[in-house]
Amino acid sequence: MESSKALISKLHDMNQSTERCMYLLQNAFIYHSSKSLDECDARTKEIGQNEKVMTEELLKGVKADPHMDVYLAVPGHFGRIGGSIEVISRCMRTKIKEGLLFSDRAVSEISFLLKRTEEVLQNIGDMILARNTIIREYVKESATEISRSANEFATMHEDRLISGVCMPKGSPLFLEIMDAIKGIAWHAKEIAVKLTPTGDIRPKKPLVL
Numbered sequence: 507m508e509s510s511k512a513l514i515s516k517l518h519d520m521n522q523s524t525e526r527c528m529y530l531l532q533n534a535f536i537y538h539s540s541k542s543l544d545e546c547d548a549r550t551k552e553i554g555q556n557e558k559v560m561t562e563e564l565l566k567g568v569k570a571d572p573h574m575d576v577y578l579a580v581p582g583h584f585g586r587i588g589g590s591i592e593v594i595s596r597c598m599r600t601k602i603k604e605g606l607l608f609s610d611r612a613v614s615e616i617s618f619l620l621k622r623t624e625e626v627l628q629n630i631g632d633m634i635l636a637r638n639t640i641i642r643e644y645v646k647e648s649a650t651e652i653s654r655s656a657n658e659f660a661t662m663h664e665d666r667l668i669s670g671v672c673m674p675k676g677s678p679l680f681l682e683i684m685d686a687i688k689g690i691a692w693h694a695k696e697i698a699v700k701l702t703p704t705g706d707i708r709p710k711k712p713l714v715l
Contacts, residue, residue: 553588554589649694
């Protein structure tokens with residue numbers, strides 16, 4: 507049976523893969539890079555494969571260390587985050603393959619949200635190691651901000667579509683990306699909340715990997 511430290515390290519590795527994917531999605535979006543999407547897809551496939559394995563390992567770990575129970579739901583949330591990343595990747599592949607153009611405003615909005623989501627996932631990495639209530643609150647506020655912005659961008663996009671600024675063919679992709687980004691933010695928030703229950707205000711010493 508693996509030690510608690512080893513299990514937490516593996517969860518941290520899963521999170522780093524999600525971070526990397528967000529960077530790759532930004533690169534693919536700006537530079538129309540299918541190569542970046544290939545790496546991203548390989549990582550999300552690995553996350554999906556590791557989800558069940560990690561959950562089973564954590565169940566065993568909890569028997570040895572009951573305090574590890576706060577990590578039990580984390581692999582499942584990473585699995586859902588990976589699924590949302592796959593949706594974004596698929597949309598970007600379609601955009602590249604069909605040569606679809608987004609308005610400058612749409613490009614700016616998607617780029618902004620991808621970067622903000624990457625930053626939230628970076629904080630989730632810290633959360634896994636330190637379970638800090640301050641980081642939890644930052645993640646919760648950031649996830650709410652991302653969702654609110656995505657909803658606002660979707661509304662403004664529909665207005666641009668009506669006015670003829672945006673191409674109708676690209677509209678479903680834009681809206682699908684907005685929904686996927688909201689999904690990533692939601693699951694990141696859930697990880698942060700589950701790692702530090704509201705009543706648990708004890709400071710956590712960061713784990714050194």
